[in-house]
Amino acid sequence: MRIAVTSLGVALTLAVAAACSSASGGGSHPATLVVGEFNPFSGPDAAFGPEMVGGCVPAVRLINADGGVLRHRLTCVEEDTKGDPSDAVTAAEQMMATQTHLIGVLGPSSDEALATVPVLNGGHVPMFADTGQAAFDHSKYPYFWRITPADDVKGYALAIWAHQKGYTRAAAIFGSDVGAQSDVPTLVTAFTKLGGTITYSKPLALQQTSYRTEIENMLAGHPQVIFTEVDPQTGATFLSELQQLHGLIPVIGTEVSLQAPWLRAVKGAIGAGAMVKSFTGMQPYAPANTPGWTVYNKSLLTSGISNPSQWSTDPYSMTYYDGVVVMALAMIAANSTNPSVFNAYITQVTEPGSGKTVVHTYAAGRAALRAGKQIQYVGAGGPIVFNFWHNSTGAFEAAQYVNGQLKVAGTVTAAQIAQLTK
Amino acid sequence: MNTLVPAIGFGIVTASILAVAGVGFTLQFGVTNILNLAFGDIMTAAAFVAYLVTNAGASVWVAMVAGAAFGAVFSVALNRFLYTPFVRRGTRLFGMIIVAIAVSLIVQNGLLAIFGANFFSLRMPRPTSVHVAGMVLTTVQLAIIGIAVATMIVIHLLLRYTKLGKAMRATATDPELARNCGIATDRVIDLAWTISGALCGLAGVILVMNVTAFTDTTGSGFLIPIIAVAVLGGIGQPYGAMLGALVIGLASELAAAVFSPDYKNVVAFVILVIVLLARPQGILSEIATRKEVAA
Numbered sequence: 214m215r216i217a218v219t220s221l222g223v224a225l226t227l228a229v230a231a232a233c234s235s236a237s238g239g240g241s242h243p244a245t246l247v248v249g250e251f252n253p254f255s256g257p258d259a260a261f262g263p264e265m266v267g268g269c270v271p272a273v274r275l276i277n278a279d280g281g282v283l284r285h286r287l288t289c290v291e292e293d294t295k296g297d298p299s300d301a302v303t304a305a306e307q308m309m310a311t312q313t314h315l316i317g318v319l320g321p322s323s324d325e326a327l328a329t330v331p332v333l334n335g336g337h338v339p340m341f342a343d344t345g346q347a348a349f350d351h352s353k354y355p356y357f358w359r360i361t362p363a364d365d366v367k368g369y370a371l372a373i374w375a376h377q378k379g380y381t382r383a384a385a386i387f388g389s390d391v392g393a394q395s396d397v398p399t400l401v402t403a404f405t406k407l408g409g410t411i412t413y414s415k416p417l418a419l420q421q422t423s424y425r426t427e428i429e430n431m432l433a434g435h436p437q438v439i440f441t442e443v444d445p446q447t448g449a450t451f452l453s454e455l456q457q458l459h460g461l462i463p464v465i466g467t468e469v470s471l472q473a474p475w476l477r478a479v480k481g482a483i484g485a486g487a488m489v490k491s492f493t494g495m496q497p498y499a500p501a502n503t504p505g506w507t508v509y510n511k512s513l514l515t516s517g518i519s520n521p522s523q524w525s526t527d528p529y530s531m532t533y534y535d536g537v538v539v540m541a542l543a544m545i546a547a548n549s550t551n552p553s554v555f556n557a558y559i560t561q562v563t564e565p566g567s568g569k570t571v572v573h574t575y576a577a578g579r580a581a582l583r584a585g586k587q588i589q590y591v592g593a594g595g596p597i598v599f600n601f602w603h604n605s606t607g608a609f610e611a612a613q614y615v616n617g618q619l620k621v622a623g624t625v626t627a628a629q630i631a632q633l634t635k
Numbered sequence: 636m637n638t639l640v641p642a643i644g645f646g647i648v649t650a651s652i653l654a655v656a657g658v659g660f661t662l663q664f665g666v667t668n669i670l671n672l673a674f675g676d677i678m679t680a681a682a683f684v685a686y687l688v689t690n691a692g693a694s695v696w697v698a699m700v701a702g703a704a705f706g707a708v709f710s711v712a713l714n715r716f717l718y719t720p721f722v723r724r725g726t727r728l729f730g731m732i733i734v735a736i737a738v739s740l741i742v743q744n745g746l747l748a749i750f751g752a753n754f755f756s757l758r759m760p761r762p763t764s765v766h767v768a769g770m771v772l773t774t775v776q777l778a779i780i781g782i783a784v785a786t787m788i789v790i791h792l793l794l795r796y797t798k799l800g801k802a803m804r805a806t807a808t809d810p811e812l813a814r815n816c817g818i819a820t821d822r823v824i825d826l827a828w829t830i831s832g833a834l835c836g837l838a839g840v841i842l843v844m845n846v847t848a849f850t851d852t853t854g855s856g857f858l859i860p861i862i863a864v865a866v867l868g869g870i871g872q873p874y875g876a877m878l879g880a881l882v883i884g885l886a887s888e889l890a891a892a893v894f895s896p897d898y899k900n901v902v903a904f905v906i907l908v909i910v911l912l913a914r915p916q917g918i919l920s921e922i923a924t925r926k927e928v929a930a
Contacts, residue, residue, distance in 0.1 A: 256852065259752040389897060418899045420856045422652055422845050425645040425771075426891040445754045449848030457764050457773045474754050478848035481756030519751070 243284040246550055247312045248273065248537055250289055251305070251320035251329070252343070253296035257390070257419060257444040258324055260474040261343070262291065265319050267524030268533025271512035272541075272575070279576045282541045283550055285314075289537075292318070294325045296390075301325030302332055309336045316552055317341070317540045319533045323364070323392030330357055337553045341536030343529060346395050351602045356556055360532045360597050362497050362606040364392075368399030369633050370495050370609035370625045371440050371465055376407040377623070380463070383409060384436035386427075386443065386451065389416035393442040396467060400440055403633055412436045417451070419444055424451045428458055442467040445478035453482035461491040465611075468496035473523045476614055488614045498608040498624055499528035499594045504573040509534050509593035526619060528594060535592035539563055542578045542590055563597040563605075565589050642892035643885060644770030650884025651783030652842050656857065657864035657876035658790055659834025663710075665807040665871025666827035669718050670728070671710075672735035674861065676742035677832065678839030679854030681706045682757075683746060685840040689758040698757065699782075699840045706836020707829045713738065714828045739855065746851040754848045757840075779841045786834065787877055793830075794873060803827055807871055860903070867907050869917025879917075882906060 250269055254262030269289035277286050292308045294301035301321060309315065309332075317339040321329045326344035333340050334354040342349065342357060345364030349357060362370075375383060383404060387393040394416060401411050412434030417427065428451070431439075441464055443451065448470065455461060461483065469475060471494035480488050500506070509531060513521045524530035540555070542562040547555035562578065569589045572578040581588045590597070597605045608627045612619040660674050684705040685698035693701075721734055762773035772780075794800035805813040806823045814820045842857060843849040864883050868875020883903045890902035911917070 254752065255747065259850070263752060415895050416897050418896050420846075420853070421887075421899065422649050422842065422857070423645050423888070424896075425648075426642040426888045427896045429641050430892065446846060446848050446850060446853060449754065449756070450846045453847045457762060458771055474752070474850075478754030478756070481754070482847035484761070 243281070243286070244314045246282065246285045246287050246314050246316045247290050248287060248540070249292045249308050249312065249315055249318035249320075249338075251292045251301075251308070251318040251333075251340070252294060252322050253324055254291055254293040256296040257446075258296040258322065258392070260445065260469075260472045261296075261322050261324075262293065263519075264472060264524065264527060264529050265343075265533050266291070266518055267513060267521065267527060267530035268535075269319055269537055270516045270518055271509055272534045272537035274516055275508070275512050276538070276541050276575050279579060282544045283548070285550055287316075287537070287541065292320075294321060294329070296322070296324035298325050298328035301329045305329045305332045305336075309333075309338065314550075316544070316550055316555075317536075319343070319536050323395060324390065327391070330354055337556070339540060339552050339556045339559070341533065341539075343532070345392070347399070349602075350604060352604070353602070355603075356552070358536070358559060358599065358603045360535060360594065360599075360605045361529060362609070363604065364395045365399035366606055366630060367467055367495065367609075368396050368401075369403045369630045371396075371400055371467065372403035372407055372409070373625045373629055373633065374493070374495055374609075374611050374623070375404065375438050375440070375465055376409065377625075378438070378463075380438040381409045382412050382434070382436050383438045383440055384412055384431045384434060385414035386417055386431070386439055386441040387414075388419050388443040388447060390419065393469075396442055404440075406633065417443060417447065419447045421447070421450070423454065425454050425458060427451075428455050432459055436462065438463045438465060440465050442469050444469075445472075445475040448475055449478040449482035452479055456483050456487060461487055464492045466492065466494040468494060468529065470494045471496050471612055471614075471619060472527075473520075480614070485617075493611050493613055493622060494619075495609050495611055495625070497528040497532075497594075497606075498610040499526070499531050501526055503591075503593075503595065505535075505592040505595070506531065508574045531593035535590075535594050535597065538575045538578070538592055539590060539597065541575055542582065542588065545579055545582045546588075560599055562588055562590050563599060565596065565598065639889065639892055640769040641771060642888040644767070644772055646885035646888035647881075648772065648776045648779060648845065648884075649888060650880045651780045652838060652845060653860055653864050653884055654783050654877050654880035655786050655834055655841065656838035656861045657868070657880050658787070658873045659831045659838060660861050661865040661868065661871055661876040662790075662803075662834070662873050663827050663831030664865065665873070666803055667714070667718075667824055669714075669722070669731055670735060671713075671718075671831075672732060672858065673713070673738040673742055674835055675854035675856070675858035676739045676746075677706055677709055677713075677835050677854070678842060678857065679746060679849070679851060680709065680742055681836035681839035682843040682849055682853065683750060683755070684836075685843070686755050686757055695757060695759040695840075695844065699837060702836040702840035703833040704836065706834070706839065707832040710828045710832025710835060711825060714824070743851055743855060750851065752850070754850050756848050757843060759844065775844055779845060782837070782841060786837070790830075790873055799823070799826060860900075863904060863907050867910055867917060872917060875917050882910075 250265045252261045252265050273287045323344040334356045339356045342359050347365040413431040543555040543558040546558040570581045570586045599605045609625040611622045613622045681702035685702040688698040688701045762775040802818045802823045864879040868879035887899045887903040890898045
């Protein structure tokens with residue numbers, strides 16, 4: 214009996230040791246490395262998750278097709294935060310406890326970042342966050358990386374676009390959730406700074422059966438334009454009731470309103486014609502047809518995920534894709550799959566520098582690193598230049614929904630935003 | 636002041652949807668003593684049935700009938716094949732709540748698996764606006780108010796003037812005594828689930844007609860106000876639920892008009908708490924004081 218127990222103990226110890234060694238630097242058993250898609254896949258922000266899949270899966274396919282990272286294959290695993298901080302903390306702890314070969318995560322979003330960034334950072338998990346919260350503008354978490362613009366920047370972009378269009382009176386219709394509300398202060402500041410007036414700004418309770426009372430109150434201020442970030446159901450109800458009560462006025466939404474579920478819900482509620490006439494969405498500018506984008510898009514369209522083309526020009530999907538590739542290249546540069554080791558190499562493979570080889574794909578980056586060269590990865594979303602606080606932001610584009618496709622109507626440059634933030 | 640009158644109109648629309656759902660919820664609870672927390676998800680499932688029906692080319696009126704029929708059949712089946720076996724095994728109130736939550740999650744995630752994480756709209760003619768006594772309502776909202784009023788009248792006639800209604804009230808008051816008096820309580824319970832399910836399905840369809848876009852969680856998000864309506868009126872009391880719906884519907888819209896949209900739910904539930912402090916049995920309860928809530 215004692216022999217049996219001892220044998221079991223030895224077997225368990227060996228199993229644990231094998232699992233640990235394969236996560237920390239090219240051990241003899243090439244385990245499959247896990248990239249956690251740490252975002253809401255259910256709840257009001259369930260649209261975020263599929264957008265992340267649209268970036269992660271194409272990246273992993275290309276990396277695996279090129280032989281993986283240090284002989285390890287990669288895989289994307291959905292980790293549903295439900296958009297709720299308490300659920301997300303549990304999900305983060307569970308993910309770190311059960312995913313032995315976790316090398317990093319995409320996310321968290323604004324819904325759960327404040328609660329989960331410290332947890333993930335404490336677990337030494339590199340994260341390519343899609344939160345826009347200004348609280349991370351000066352992040353001191355070494356494992357936190359952000360290649361999407363912060364919300365305060367987004368507020369500036371919305372205000373500048375409205376100013377360019379000649380609007381001077383605006384209503385701010387933002388959901389009462391943390392993510393949406395974090396856009397409001399800089400939007401109000403920027404629009405006022407540009408000479409405009411915010412005539413109505415009250416947090417909107419989400420997913421109510423009616424918003425007619427709120428619409429009546431909003432219309433009393435005679436706004437020329439509506440700034441908005443609400444979930445698809447709320448957006449559909451609000452805008453259809455506005456259309457019935459008064460007729461639509463121009464709407465400028467954040468990138469949330471350019472996601473497929475939002476467009477589908479609102480188009481169903483107000484009609485495609487009204488969408489074209491009244492709606493513009495602002496999102497981070499990621500030019501298509503660049504070398505990095507072409508590779509991303511080709512892999513995306515053949516990835517086998519549902520309706521892949523909807524993510525072709527989605528800047529968030531592109532940045533998720535880039536996040537995975539950057540982690541993979543950092544692992545090669547560090548010659549380690551241990552996050553505590555390769556995290557420090559992330560800036561080495563992204564920052565520009567004289568004599569560096571610019572690469573647009575994982576395969577090219579891997580080959581250059583193997584040849585002993587220093588690289589700058591410029592991926593699907595364009596150059597990534599992290600500042601001291603691991604933030605990298607750029608320009609914005611105004612997109613309109615025409616014939617089921619997003620068309621770029623104009624841009625707000627990084628210089629314009631910088632001018633306003635002086 | 637100019638926003639108060641429209642707010643009353645919008646409150647009546649919200650109250651109408653709440654009334655149909657709240658009466659269905661409380662009617663079933665009054666007779667069976669089972670807290671069906673899957674009610675909101677059955678509403679959503681009925682909305683998806685209506686979506687399929689309108690997509691097949693049928694009118695929204697046909698979709699309403701289909702949604703109500705689905706709700707009725709699903710609810711009866713749910714009771715027959717799931718809730719009743721648990722009750723027969725002696726599962727008590729807390730256990731039944733867990734079972735109901737499990738059903739809720741199964742239905743919700745089943746819908747997610749079938750239809751995906753997306754938003755859907757019923758195919759129906761675009762509504763036009765109608766001015767009524769200083770209020771601007773749409774033809775859809777007028778239809779919802781009409782449906783709710785008609786439904787409440789039918790429920791009133793059923794409960795007051797039919798043998799079934801009397802049998803349901805008797806079963807709700809004291810099932811043992813009702814059985815001893817010759818009432819086929821099993822049949823009455825089946826019919827209570829049928830009526831409740833039909834109201835649930837109908838409420839799901841009119842809810843998504845009003846909100847215009849829905850997803851797999853739309854109905855479950857509406858469950859708390861439905862429970863509030865039932866509790867405010869006196870749990871198990873259809874007439875109380877009608878009154879509770881009016882109070883909650885009007886209070887939430889007036890709060891949004893007078894204070895801020897943020898206070899919409901706050902004010903409604905503050906009223907609920909105050910009323911319950913004064914009348915713990917609810918506004919119109921005759922039964923709740925006599926009936927042990929725990930099974």
